[in-house]
Amino acid sequence: MTFDHSVGGVCVSEIYSVVAIFKPPNAMRGGIQMCFPQFGYSGTLERHGFARNRIWTLDDEHPPINHNDNGSKVSVDLILKPSEDDLKCWPHCFEFRLRVSLSKDGDLSLVSRIRNVNGKPFSFSFAYHTYLSVSDISEVRIEGLETLDYLDNLSHKERFTEQGDAITFESEVDRVYVSSPNVVAVLDHEKKHSFVIRKEGLPDVVVWNPWEKKSKTMIDFGDEEYKQMLCVDAAAVERAITLKPGEEWTGKLELSAVSSTNCSDHLDHPVSI
Numbered sequence: 001m002t003f004d005h006s007v008g009g010v011c012v013s014e015i016y017s018v019v020a021i022f023k024p025p026n027a028m029r030g031g032i033q034m035c036f037p038q039f040g041y042s043g044t045l046e047r048h049g050f051a052r053n054r055i056w057t058l059d060d061e062h063p064p065i066n067h068n069d070n071g072s073k074v075s076v077d078l079i080l081k082p083s084e085d086d087l088k089c090w091p092h093c094f095e096f097r098l099r100v101s102l103s104k105d106g107d108l109s110l111v112s113r114i115r116n117v118n119g120k121p122f123s124f125s126f127a128y129h130t131y132l133s134v135s136d137i138s139e140v141r142i143e144g145l146e147t148l149d150y151l152d153n154l155s156h157k158e159r160f161t162e163q164g165d166a167i168t169f170e171s172e173v174d175r176v177y178v179s180s181p182n183v184v185a186v187l188d189h190e191k192k193h194s195f196v197i198r199k200e201g202l203p204d205v206v207v208w209n210p211w212e213k214k215s216k217t218m219i220d221f222g223d224e225e226y227k228q229m230l231c232v233d234a235a236a237v238e239r240a241i242t243l244k245p246g247e248e249w250t251g252k253l254e255l256s257a258v259s260s261t262n263c264s265d266h267l268d269h270p271v272s273i
């Protein structure tokens with residue numbers, strides 16, 4: 001995995017739609033997008049909030065590029081503060097700091113710190129809207145969400161309980177798995193690797209694939225591209241996060257690609273990002 005610059009998200013190689021539209025300040029379809037201060041259409045803002053559609057700046061509290069002591073990790077620190085226009089539609093002053101780190105082994109980690117610099121409390125929802133590249137969606141399965149409750153966005157957020165062993169795909173899926181464990185794996189048999197997603201501070205996992213019919217309605221997405229992608233988002237959606245004046249919230253994500261044979265070891269391990 002590699003990353004380059006950020007327009008409201010992190011560009012991870014090979015997980016962009018071939019017809020994605022790059023027209024700043026709008027987020028491109030793909031990568032990892034910061035959904036803040038709203039997920040989906042749960043409030044009055046544009047879908048998934050405005051943070052993914054803003055130009056972020058380097059946080060001058062840190063050097064532009066950071067290397068850790070033994071040189072095994074490199075990171076950049078970005079910051080987003082609301083513009084006057086943002087404050088008109090969401091009247092809460094915040095500082096959103098994002099540290100994006102890439103290890104020598106290719107593990108990508110994102111740490112978001114959101115601080116209330118307002119005189120009053122505010123609440124928000126959040127997601128790392130993460131596009132994963134898969135060989136064939138029909139052959140992929142997610143482990144770590146079985147037996148959980150989920151809210152089905154395709155049925156007016158009705159609550160269901162997952163029944164199967166692992167989650168597999170044969171039609172459109174748009175679900176919020178609630179109170180999930182902190183490690184989830186996406187197994188891709190054809191590629192013989194798995195994505196391991198570790199999270200902290202983010203109780204939910206959103207799983208989305210638009211399948212054939214919806215793909216045809218999306219202008220920045222190829223008709224067949226649903227076969228090679230899957231979104232698995234570490235998120236805080238079911239219950240909003242509330243910050244009092246001066247308080248800060250932290251939400252972490254780590255994404256690694258591991259060989260499928262080692263995947264179950266990762267599922268057993270506790271999170272340490």
Ligand SMILES: O=P(O)(O)OC[C@H]1O[C@@H](O)[C@H](O)[C@@H](O)[C@@H]1O
Nearest residue numbers: 040047048129153174206208231
């Ligand atoms: O097209 P967007 O705004 O990037 O959103 C894509 C999808 O993102 C998912 O996370 C949502 O659960 C879906 O409902 C939504 O359709």
